Amino acid sequence: MSCNIIAIANQKGGVGKTTTCANLGIGLAQEGQKVLLVDCDPQGSLTISLGNPMPDQLPETISTVLTKVINDASIKAREGLLEHSEGVDLLPANIELAGLEVSLVNTMSRERILKEYLDSVKSKYDYILLDCMPSLGMLTINTLTAADSVLIPVQAQYLPAKGLEQLLQTINKVRKQLNPKLKIDGILLTMVDSRTNDAKEISQLLRETYGGKLKVFDSVIPHSVRAAEIASYGKSIYAHDPKGKVASAYHALTKEVLKLETKRQKSKSDLIR
Ligand code: ATP
Ligand code: MG
Numbered sequence: 001m002s003c004n005i006i007a008i009a010n011q012k013g014g015v016g017k018t019t020t021c022a023n024l025g026i027g028l029a030q031e032g033q034k035v036l037l038v039d040c041d042p043q044g045s046l047t048i049s050l051g052n053p054m055p056d057q058l059p060e061t062i063s064t065v066l067t068k069v070i071n072d073a074s075i076k077a078r079e080g081l082l083e084h085s086e087g088v089d090l091l092p093a094n095i096e097l098a099g100l101e102v103s104l105v106n107t108m109s110r111e112r113i114l115k116e117y118l119d120s121v122k123s124k125y126d127y128i129l130l131d132c133m134p135s136l137g138m139l140t141i142n143t144l145t146a147a148d149s150v151l152i153p154v155q156a157q158y159l160p161a162k163g164l165e166q167l168l169q170t171i172n173k174v175r176k177q178l179n180p181k182l183k184i185d186g187i188l189l190t191m192v193d194s195r196t197n198d199a200k201e202i203s204q205l206l207r208e209t210y211g212g213k214l215k216v217f218d219s220v221i222p223h224s225v226r227a228a229e230i231a232s233y234g235k236s237i238y239a240h241d242p243k244g245k246v247a248s249a250y251h252a253l254t255k256e257v258l259k260l261e262t263k264r265q266k267s268k269s270d271l272i273r
């Protein structure tokens with residue numbers, strides 16, 4: 001199987017991007033996939049939530065390798081990568097990435113720096129998940145340029161009308177100018193509180209609004225304090241609360257994501273035949 005690169009993106013903050021990146025990634029690893037998680041946010045939330053509470057003290061991060069790409073310097077095998085005990089590799093980030101984003105303005109092929117790096121490591125992985133920052137700036141454009149597809153977490157209680165439109169417009173622009181093959185895997189409803197939101201109703205509404213053009217994942221992620229706790233433990237929800245509803249929701253999402261790939265492989269081989 002070839003490598004699937006998935007950007008987990010939404011410029012709205014706090015919608016569950018990082019939580020989804022960590023738990024979908026570790027979920028895929030539990031299903032036997034080789035997984036790299038890339039922290040593309042200078043806040044370093046993914047880095048922290050995978051057990052590195054002081055990202056600013058890490059000697060090597062995504063900034064190290066991207067700077068080397070920019071300077072055409074060679075990157076050592078596994079440079080910058082950390083191993084997480086639950087079976088995924090992590091390319092961490094810290095505040096240096098904010099400076100790097102600014103300096104990209106004056107860089108040749110500035111939208112393709114991350115892609116160039118990922119091209120050099122992707123043969124080693126089945127899945128690479130990119131945890132985007134909450135903006136549509138140059139770093140996020142880099143993730144959309146490098147990705148095969150986008151997964152969009154949306155917080156159920158704030159149905160985003162404008163925000164989502166803006167993200168879809170950006171995706172379309174990237175398709176036109178930088179990455180024609182970019183697909184949208186779908187919208188993932190997160191932090192669903194069954195007492196106040198009816199997930200089915202919201203999914204239905206989203207499907208109607210986007211004319212069936214956008215998939216909404218069948219799996220929805222429930223709201224649970226257990227999910228909010230994991231960042232401070234450095235573990236996945238499967239390790240922290242294995243029998244809980246959020247663990248089973250992320251497990252179901254993992255299966256859905258794997259199925260997407262099987263479908264794509266099948267339609268490819270149908271085309272060849
Ligand atoms: P940012 O835009 O800042 O990068 P994000 O989109 O990555 O945010 P997260 O950091 O994953 O979002 O989640 C935002 C907050 O909500 C965090 O405190 C997280 O622990 C919490 N959270 C995530 N998922 C759930 C859930 N299913 N139930 C309850 N709380 C959650
Ligand atoms: Mg985040």
